[in-house]
Amino acid sequence: MLFRTDDLQAIVAGRMDLAFRRWERPAVKAGGTQRTPLGILSIVGIDEIDDADLREEDAKRAGYSSLNELLVQLEGHPGKLYRIELRWKGEDPRIELRNQAEMSVAECKEIHARLARYDKASRYGSWTEKTLELIQQHPETRAADLAQMADWEKQWFKTNVRKLKNLGLTESLGIGYRLSPRGKALLAADSWKREQEGL
DSSP states (O other): OOOOHHHHHHHHHTSOOEEEEEESSOSSOTTOEEEETTEEEEEEEEEEEOGGGOOHHHHHHTTOSSHHHHHHHHTTOOSEEEEEEEEEEESOHHHHHHTOOOOOHHHHHHHHHHHHHHHHHOTTOSOHHHHHHHHHHSTTOOHHHHHHHHTOOHHHHHHHHHHHHHTTSEEEOSSSEEEOHHHHHHHHHHHHHHHHHHO
């Protein structure tokens, strides 16, 4: 589900706890969560309803000034109508993770093992270290441009950068990416290791 920044801020503040969407089939499930730019949302519940079941109070809880405004917003969208109950769960744990620049030997080994699995499963072969180095050398550069530098497909590149983000190694910006403190520390440790091995 996509949310406007204003709506996310209202959910975080507790002023908004409902959303309405038309889908052919539910895109979320009760008990699940969703990452957003402001943190993690909990999907408390989801029910299929009829338009006639909508009430003025529901519209206000969904961030609309009136029921009529909500109905206008829903016009022209195909699919069944779903009422989704939301709650802000908390900050994105990746934010705290990416700021953890000090890593134990065990943590470094675990990250390297994960990166090795990503490389092995990729049709492009080893890409993880190259991607980290590309982002380090070209921060705030569009994904399309970074992918072109490496002769990779843009969508493939964006999908795989998200894997690095989930490990706390990169941060998404308005345009492009940058390495997180954790990502910089990992690359620095790898460079130092290679230098020592070359002695």
